[in-house]
Amino acid sequence: MNSDKKESILIIGGGLIGLSLAYEFAKKNFHVEVLSKKRSEAAGFVAAGMLAAHAEGLSDELLSFGQESQNLIPQWIKEIEIDSEISCGLKNCGxxxxxxxxxxxxxxxxxxxxxxxxxxxxxxxxxxxxxxxxxxxxxxxxxQIDNRRRLMRALEKACTFHGVQFQEGTNATKLIYENNKFKGVQILNAFGEIKSIFYEKAIICCGAWSRKLMTDLPIxxxxxxxxxxxxxxxxxxxxxxxxxxxxxxxxxxxxxxxxxxxxxxxxxxxxxxxxxxxxxxxxxxxxxxxxxxxxxxxxxxxxxTPDLKPIIGKTHLKNLFLAVGHYRNGVLFSAITSKLIYKVITKCKLNDKENIFLEKFNYSRFKETD
Ligand SMILES: Cc1cc2nc3c(=O)[nH]c(=O)nc-3n(C[C@H](O)[C@H](O)[C@H](O)COP(=O)(O)OP(=O)(O)OC[C@H]3O[C@@H](n4cnc5c(N)ncnc54)[C@H](O)[C@@H]3O)c2cc1C
Known part of the structure; x- marks a missing residue:
């Protein structure tokens, strides 16, 4: 672990997707803070843990997204298991x-x-x-993977190992922005205090509750x-x-x-x-x-979401990103979501498939039909 962190990022929501993102960024030397309203309500602690791109009968880009994630999962889990020392119960059982x-x-x-x-x-x-x-x-x-008893805990532990800071019991209540640029969020913390915190970049991953923070999200x-x-x-x-x-x-x-x-x-x-x-x-x-x-x-x-596909990538606010709407397959999609968002934020070169995913899962697809 390297304590000389390069850049900072705020993860809003500490469920499965939030933890996956926090792990990805912290491992790659970002200073990461996670705001988590309520750990126990996260769907990551609810899901059955099926990795079922094919059994779910997915199609088109959603199937391809699932297949790509399924390919990434063994190595991704291996790293989480090493960093957390928790076995995640990944089974290629069919x-x-x-x-x-x-x-x-x-x-x-x-x-x-x-x-x-x-x-x-x-x-x-x-x-x-x-x-x-x-x-x-x-x-x-x-x-399948044992998300309820193992993966969520392993992710938390692996995040902590890489220096992620958690604010548990903290509700992000309002976005702060200026000239279409994200500045920070207002929070209500576990002590009942209302505060503003400022970050250069943030990702919203508040699961089913995401619309409470960003009201035009169709979640x-x-x-x-x-x-x-x-x-x-x-x-x-x-x-x-x-x-x-x-x-x-x-x-x-x-x-x-x-x-x-x-x-x-x-x-x-x-x-x-x-x-x-x-x-x-x-x-x-x-x-x-x-x-x-x-x-x-x-x-x-x-x-x-209305088309049952996730919303991943940029928002109308500069430096604010989305990883929401994973519906029935968030466990399956967690590996690819964290890798894709990392690439978008750090401006890494994307391959053709990744470009298609970002285009198909763009937040603006709902705006265009308004
Ligand atoms: C019954 C059920 C079965 C499922 N089975 C499977 C399965 O077998 N395979 C599969 O791949 N997927 C499955 N899923 C889907 C998967 O669980 C979800 O897609 C995934 O957990 C979504 O992750 P998330 O991080 O977006 O949301 P969550 O895991 O729900 O986390 C969101 C977190 O954000 C926090 N939060 C919300 N608002 C705020 C705020 N304003 N400020 C701070 N924090 C906030 C919440 O408290 C919560 O902890 C299942 C889901 C359910 C409900």
Whole structure:
């Protein structure tokens, strides 16, 4: 670690994307400060941790973005693990997507990237799937990481190792700017004090709450409820990705079950209907797990945009940048987002794909249609 920091940057939001960015910049010798309203509400602590560019059925530039990130993840995680001394539970376990009808499988956007499975082959992959699933696609490229118990903590520790300063319990309430140039933010800190802090550059990554700070951002929350059950170790070795429910088996037999998709504003808490939806989903996918002990339930907010693609790059204010709207795939997209934003801010040469991502995920795409 080098204490002779070159430049400073403010990261507004200490969730998954904020920590990934903080790590990237601090590692490359920036002085980094992270403002974090509430650590525990971050979707990074909620997500199932699937790395599912193909099983999610992404298409076009979003698929390419996911694939590029998936390629970066092993090395990125290796560095985080070295700096944090925490193993992140990255597993290239493959994801099985089951179908009742072959015609639905053939219509699946990432069909050509998967290995076709008939019922017998499905059973070989995951013995005990409900009998209605007659076909499947196996995406060997996809996998998972244990974001809730490991990656988020590892990122925090790796950031601290590289000298990142955290202001926990601090809400950035207002942007300060002059002549279209970002100057700083007004904050309400954990002691109830209102202060202004000034930085040369900043990145907004406030997840589902981003619109509260920058009101013209078209970001809204999509609530997801989740639960976990304890199964026998190694009973399921692949992630199961059903049409309404997915099951993500960790090494210790814990299975993460998700998730509802609710346009419910910022209404917190699990609901009886939400839990029932998940339990019905387990029954429909993998019936024997219905009786596995229920361990925990939780919820969180995905940061969504009108076209369900992220907003990454510059804003109308000079020196203020955005990394928001990662919706259902923020864990998958975290590696590429941090590398791309670093390149934009430090004016590194971008390759063709990176230029396309910045063009497609530009904040101005919403302004043009106003
Ligand atoms: C149920 C569910 C399941 C998911 N499963 C997956 C999955 O399997 N795979 C996958 O790739 N992705 C998944 N995701 C998506 C992923 O979790 C998100 O895309 C990702 O966490 C977004 O990261 P973020 O940093 O933008 O937001 P968050 O992680 O939500 O962090 C935002 C942080 O900013 C803070 N903040 C907000 N406003 C302010 C402010 N004004 N000042 C200071 N701090 C502020 C908040 O307190 C919060 O801590 C899932 C999400 C949910 C909800």
């Amino acid at each position: 994801i099985v997507v089951p179908f009742e009808e072959r015609k639905d499988l053939e219509k699946f956007p990432t069909y050509k990237y998967g290995q076709y499975l008939n019922r017998e082959e499905l059973e070989e992959q995951v013995y005990g799937l409900d009998a209605k699933w007659k076909h499947g696609l196996l995406f060997k490229q996809d996998g 809204y929350p999509i609530k997801g409820q989740m639960l976990s059950i304890q199964g026998p170790i190694n009973r399921i070795n692949r992630v199961l990705f059903g049409p309404k429910t997915y099951m993500v088996p960790r090494d210790d037999g814990l299975v993460i079950v998700g998730a509802t998709v609710e346009n419910a504003g910022f209404n917190t808490g699990n609901t009886p209907q939400g839990i029932k939806t998940l339990q019905d989903g387990i029954k429909s996918l993998f019936p024997e797990a219905v009786i596995w002990p229920h361990m925990e339930h939780w919820w969180g907010f995905r940061p969504a």
